[in-house]
Each structure stands twice: as C-alpha cells, then as structure tokens.
Amino acid sequence: MGLDMTRAFNFSAGPAAIPTEVLERAQKELLNWNGYGCSVMELGHRTPDFQTILDKTEDDLRKLLNIPKNYKVLFMHGSASHQFAMVPMNFLAPGETANYLEMDHWSKMCIKEASRFGDMHIQQGIRTNSDGLLELVPENEWSLDEKGKYLHFTSNETIVGVQFQDDPQSFSGKLVSDMCSDILSRPIDIEKYALIYAGAQKNIGPSGMTVVIVREDLFESFQTERVPSLFQYPHVSSKGSMPNTPPSFGIYFAGLVFEWLLEQGGIEEMYQRNLKKAHMLYDYVDQSNFYHSPVAKGSRSFMNVAIQMKDRKHEERFLHEARENHLIALKGHKTFGGLRASIYNAMSIEGVETLIRFMDQFEQRLK
Numbered sequence: 001m002g003l004d005m006t007r008a009f010n011f012s013a014g015p016a017a018i019p020t021e022v023l024e025r026a027q028k029e030l031l032n033w034n035g036y037g038c039s040v041m042e043l044g045h046r047t048p049d050f051q052t053i054l055d056k057t058e059d060d061l062r063k064l065l066n067i068p069k070n071y072k073v074l075f076m077h078g079s080a081s082h083q084f085a086m087v088p089m090n091f092l093a094p095g096e097t098a099n100y101l102e103m104d105h106w107s108k109m110c111i112k113e114a115s116r117f118g119d120m121h122i123q124q125g126i127r128t129n130s131d132g133l134l135e136l137v138p139e140n141e142w143s144l145d146e147k148g149k150y151l152h153f154t155s156n157e158t159i160v161g162v163q164f165q166d167d168p169q170s171f172s173g174k175l176v177s178d179m180c181s182d183i184l185s186r187p188i189d190i191e192k193y194a195l196i197y198a199g200a201q202k203n204i205g206p207s208g209m210t211v212v213i214v215r216e217d218l219f220e221s222f223q224t225e226r227v228p229s230l231f232q233y234p235h236v237s238s239k240g241s242m243p244n245t246p247p248s249f250g251i252y253f254a255g256l257v258f259e260w261l262l263e264q265g266g267i268e269e270m271y272q273r274n275l276k277k278a279h280m281l282y283d284y285v286d287q288s289n290f291y292h293s294p295v296a297k298g299s300r301s302f303m304n305v306a307i308q309m310k311d312r313k314h315e316e317r318f319l320h321e322a323r324e325n326h327l328i329a330l331k332g333h334k335t336f337g338g339l340r341a342s343i344y345n346a347m348s349i350e351g352v353e354t355l356i357r358f359m360d361q362f363e364q365r366l367k
C-alpha cells in the first residue's frame, strides 16, 4: 500500500493549518526565490531583496489590521511565552504593579513569568457557572488596580475555547493583549491598545516568530536599563526588527499568508467566514444529544471550539475514525480533555461541513 498523500482537514490548535495555496507558493519559490537563484532561507538579511520582503510583510499587515502610523510593528524571534516576560521587563520598574486577568492555562503561565518582574494584581477572568459551563466573568464584577501600569488579558483562551467578545472597557490605563489565537481573525481597534502580541503558529505562519504591535510614544517610559538589548522593544524597533539575524524565513512566510488574506478580501471577509464556521459547528453541537459545548453562550470562542461527548468513553474511537477520514488533530488539550476543533483562517467552510457530517455519521454508527 502506498503512503496516503491526501491533505487532511487540520484542526490543530498550533502549530496550525496554513492555507494550501500558501504552501504551494512557498514550495514553488523554495529553490529559487524571485529569480535570485536561492531560497529566502539562504538570502542575506542585509540584502535589499530581504529588506523588500520585510517591508512588504509589514505593509500588508498594516493594511490588514489598519495599524495606525504611531504604532510600531516588530517581527521578533521566539514565542508568545517570551513576550510573557518581555512585556513586564519593558513596562515595569521594580516594585510596580500590573493588572492581569487570569483565564486558563496561557494566562496562568503568563502571570507566572510576569510576577518575576513586578507585583501582580490578579482578577479572575473565567469561572464555572451554575450549569457547569465555563463563562467569562462580567466586567462589572472585576476589581482592578487603577494605578496598575497596564491590564494584560488573553483575548482568546485557546485551550478551553473561551473568548472575549469585546475589548475590555472598564480599565482607564493601558491595555496589553495576548492575541495569539485570534489575531487576524476579526477586526481590531488597535488604538485601544498599548501593545498586542501573537506567536505566529496559530494564525500567521510557522512557529519561531512573534509579531508585536506597540504604540511608539510608550518607548520613553520603558524601564529597560537592566534588560538585555534584544528584549528591549525600543531597541528592536530602532533596528527595524533586525538587531541581529531575524527569523527571515518566518517573516517571508508570514508575508505569503498576509498576501493570501488580502486576496481573500481582507479581515472583514475572514471574520464573516470565521463566524459562519463557528456558528455552523456550535449550532450542530447545541441541537445534539450526543455532543455538547462546555462553554456558555456569550463566552464561546469562534477560533477554538471545545466539544465534549456526553459519553466520554467514545473519544478515542472518534479521534481514530476522524483521522481515517482525513480530519486530524481534534483531540482537546491534555489539561482540559474532550475534543477541540481549531478553525483558524486557514480552515475552510468545507472543512467544517465535512467535520459536522463526520460527527453526525459517528453518532449514527453508535446507535
């Protein structure tokens, strides 16, 4: 038997699916980019050609997200977890306080890192309601430290599938957000934020690079004397994201994804498609007696759809048969269990329809 070469519908939470057209283009350009005679991986980062790639990547991201001129866009090495530490390293002087919304896994990891650099004023952002469902704690029940240097929150908790439906309103200070798993999925009012960061591997491209969008006038207030230069936002910015060799292939790849998004019609179009995919899936789960959503309406993520089976003993068989049907990576995170369908920009409506059909047939088979 030959190797199965079918490209599956990939519901991975991250590293996540990349549009097939983008992979094909990268493949086509891999050996010889733009007639240059080598791959982008092999291209010096100080060449005018690489600078062209970097500039175009930044311009396209600015177009997609409508990023105002007074914000800097940084393409940085490393992951979102690096930003967990970098944000307080830049924003806080010793003894200063910041507000953190504690959600699930990622925000807990973030608070753990940030607490090395300042005092944490923690507000719970998520709870279990009387029906046993996860929900956001309503903003009018929050208690924040108004003198805190900023409020950090995770706009979409990838692991449990809980997402803010609006930007927080109640904090008058600076907003900082981890948008790893919902950046580029919906319009964002950048001007409400001091800083936004997102690791690439959910909705941007391959892992190893993180995008930071930061308001430039804040640089003056950053407390960076003690901070290694590669971790200082003003330094990375003054060097145009290239204080050293940048993650050049990741930047190029992100650029291909941004071009693809623009061709699709931009963020408003992706947002409509994303809402449609999520509604299809939640509507199906809600009418089912076999599956259910562990998240209350009004708190549900339209990027990471957590699904549980009423009888959890079928999970393993479900995952196995899904795989055989080219529906992969539907297992929930190890800390939360159940199933999870991550339906980022690269997941087509057809992919979600195929999943729903499979879920229905799976239920029928067990009857």
Ligand SMILES: *Cc1c(COP(=O)(O)O)cnc(C)c1O
Pocket (backbone or CB within 6 Å): 014, 078, 079, 080, 081, 082, 106, 154, 156, 157, 158, 178, 179, 180, 181, 199, 202
């Ligand atoms: C995936 C993810 C992270 C962690 O990303 P790394 O690149 O592995 O550090 C952080 N926050 C959120 C919301 C995520 O989804």
